[in-house]
Amino acid sequence: METKHGIPASPGIAIGPALVLDTEGVHIPRRTVPADLIPSELARLQVALHQSTEDSRRREQEMTTRLGKDIGKIFASHALLLSDQALRYDIEMLMKAESYSAEYAVSRCIRSRVKSLDDTGNEIAQRIRADFIDVEKQLLHRLLGARGDSLDLATENVIVLANDLTPSETAIFNTKTVRAFATESGGPTSHTAILAGALNIPAVVGLGKLLNDVSGGDTVIIDGYEGLIILEPDEATLERYRERLREDEHATDRYESLRDSEAITKDGAVVRLFGNIEFPTEAKACIEKGAGGVGLYRTEFLYVNKTDDPTEDEHYEAYREVLTVLGPNRPVVIRTLDLGADKFSPAGGAPHERNPFLGLRSVRLCLQNRTLFKTQLRAILRASCHGDLRIMFPMVSTVLELRQCLSLLREVEEDLHEAGIDYKPNVPVGTMIEVPSAAIMADVLAKQVSFFSLGTNDLVQYTLAADRNNETVANLYSPVDPSVLRLIHQVAQAGNRQGIEVNVCGEMSGEALYTALLLGLGIRQLSATPRKIPEIKHVIRNLTIPDAERVATDALQMETAREVTTYLRGQLRRFLPDGAD
Amino acid sequence: MTGTLHEPVRRTVVVVNPNGLHMRPATTFAQLAAGVTCDITVWLGEKRANGKSLWDLIGLCALRGTELTVEADGPDAETIIGQFVDILASPGDPD
Structure with missing residues (x-):
């Protein structure tokens, strides 16, 4: 048994067989096979080499007829590579010596050739590299059949392990078969991590070197609460995690039954619960989880992984889709582009900055790239005909910036x-x-807008000047640090005095521990990842406003974040004696 | 015992194809080499490539201007080596 620590990216527990993805996205199910299976592996290899050579020869003929000799010759080259006796000999030797599966040996052999190419670094090497990789893929596909095609075809319940995943790879996960994922690289605010939260599957990122220690099919445990992966767990550990899994499922069932109930306190105060979404496809989840609307529609996905900036119509379609799903009576708050700093777009051309979190990001970037900003605003306004749309500007730091956005x-x-x-x-x-x-100027800003939305993740990091992903200072980062509570309180008061809505859309709003406190500070609208909504609703339905106000008054008098956290834990147990924590 | 006493035949050639010894000429070379009984070897300095293996040939990554040595080892080495030299010395891509 081996436990590795990473960064928790999406909560939950999963136990299941590992599916190891190599960097090119092809799934190699097993790295080694028992020695007595080697003869049958060698036979599989021979068939695959023969078939893929034939595939290439057929393609050579087709292409020569259709497109001429020059194009046909590409496939003649592939056929030669695939029928090469030295290649076959090398693969077979690796399989016999190391008990490697045919797939793994193929990959190792071709990759070592790719590596020697990369080492020479000249222009021919760069051109033929793609042919080597192509040949590897052809062989792997022949060996794996349909299983090798893509992730969404995985039919068993698997836990995906990879060096890294692109958001588009994560997006095609079939959540019916992919139970969780873990990656060697990546941070907690990466889009992959955010998407895992939205897909409602546990995820751990930033685990460091991992793939060499695990073979496809090995049982692994993902603990998305603590950010752990456990390889080859012993029976006692398995049993402990199975128990936690059962508890989780029980809790989910209990809250699911609240789907159609109102988010209303015991003394009748109505709280509006909205969902945060990243992709149009998540709009449905908001409704399924009983959200009253979309409180934060992030629009960065339109820019990330693109070579060109999105067109006005691409924006428009993405917005219209969500508005159509939500219908005329559920608000959809669209946040304008929040790129910069951690979310780099190749098309947006954000320059290198020494201190990106204090640099040209978000609305600052938009105000300096007016064409880009206007394209998005036009699309948003056009989409407004399709539902209850609202526009929200991120990262505003001065009244002047807000005025510029409005004009x-x-x-x-x-x-x-x-x-x-x-x-x-x-x-x-x-x-x-x-x-x-x-936050400090909230009373002035309140006069310019129809609502506020508190982005607590950034507010906490900027107030305490601490990056929570930097483990040496992460202890400073707390959404209930008294300094942050005072700011939230001040913003809520400023909004309420001006009669505008004050929403909280940071991660804080999805944590049951903070619900009473936020209501007590004067917040009546929370926007959280859809998965969290039923639980938050459950907490709200067990509170009264005087209870919540007492919690807030007490917390505001405390001097440290630790005191507040301990106090809130005790209070939550009081409100929910049946134990949600 | 094949019992012949012939020396391998060597020829030196400079790559003039602007794209170097890239996929297409290397493919032609390997296809031709596969059809002869001689062993065909191409040397780039100390680096050695089996002329019948496309992996080996393009693995040389021989750019234009590179000097290569072709070696044919077999009974008709002297008669066949010229074809291989011609491929490497050709300024364009052979068919």
Whole structure:
């Protein structure tokens, strides 16, 4: 048994067979086979080499006829590579010496040739590299059959292990068969991690070297609460985790029954519970989990992994899709581009910065790239005809910035009006409060907008000047540090005095531990990852506003984050004697 | 015992194809080599490639201007070596 520590990216427990993805996205199910199976592996290899050679020869003929000799010759080359006796000999030797499976030996042999190419580094090497990889893939596909095709065809319940996953790879996961994933690289705010949360599957990232220690099919445990992967678990550990899995499932069932109940306190105060989404496909999950709308629709996915900036129509379609799913009565808050710093877009061309979190990100980047910003605003306004749309600007740090955003929005409205293009006039506009300067100036900002949304993740990191992903200072990072509580309180009061809605959309709003505190501070709207909504609703339904206000009053008088956390744990046990923690 | 006493035949050639010894000429070379009884070897300095293996040949990554030595070892080495030299010395891609 071996336990490895990584970064918890999405909570939950999963136990199951490992599916190891190599860096090229082809799934090699087993690295080694028992020695007595080697003869049959060698036979599989021979068949695969023969078949893929034949495939290439057939393609050579087809292509020569269709496109001419030059193109046909590419496949003649592949056929030669695939029928090469030295290659076959090398693969067979590896299998016999190391008990490698045919797939793994193929991959090792070809990769070592790719590596020697890379080492020479000249231009021919770069051109033929792709042919080597192509040949490897052809062989692997012949060996694996349909299993090798892609992740969404995985039919068993598996735990995906990889060096890293791109968001698009994660997006095609079939959550019916992929139970969890763990990666060697990546951080907690990477898009992959955020998407795992949205897909409602446990995930651990940043585990460091991992893939060499595990073979496809090995049983592994993912603990998404603590950020652990346990390889070859012993029976006692397995039993302990099976028990926790049962508890989790029980809790989920209990809260699922609340889906259609209102988020209302025992004394009748209504709380609006919204969902945070990253991709249009998650809109459905919001409704399934009983969300009253989308409180935060992140739009960065439109820019990430793209070579060009998205067109106005691409924006428009992504927004219209969500509005259509949510219907006319559920608000959808679209946050304008929040790229920069951690979320680098190749198309946006963000320059290298020494201190990106204090640099040109988010609305600052938009205000300096007006074409890009206006494209998005036009698409948002056009989409407004399809439902209850609201616009939200992120990372606003001064009143002037907010005014610039608002005047740009008016310009775009006028353009649309003049062009005779439909949009809904007077779409509600809000600003995120996630920079301490904005929180302090909340009373002034409140006069300019129809709602606030507290982005607690950034607010905490900027207030305490601490990056929670930096383990040497992560202890400073707490959403209930008294300094942060005072800011949240101040923002809630400023909003309530001006009569505008104040939402909390950071991770804090999805934690049951903080629900009473937030209500007590004057918050009546929470937006969380859809998965968390039933549990938060359960907490709300067990509270009264005087209970919550007492919690907030007590917490505001405390001096340290630790005191507040301990106090909140005790209070939660009081409100929920049946034990949610 | 094949019992012949012939020395391997060697020829030196400079790659003039602007793309170097890339996939297409190497494929032609390997296809031709596969059809002869001689052993065909190509040397780039100390680096040795089996002329019948495309992996080996393109693995040389021989750019334009590289000097290569072709070696044919077998009974008709003297008669066949010219074809191999021609491929490497060809300024364009052979068919």
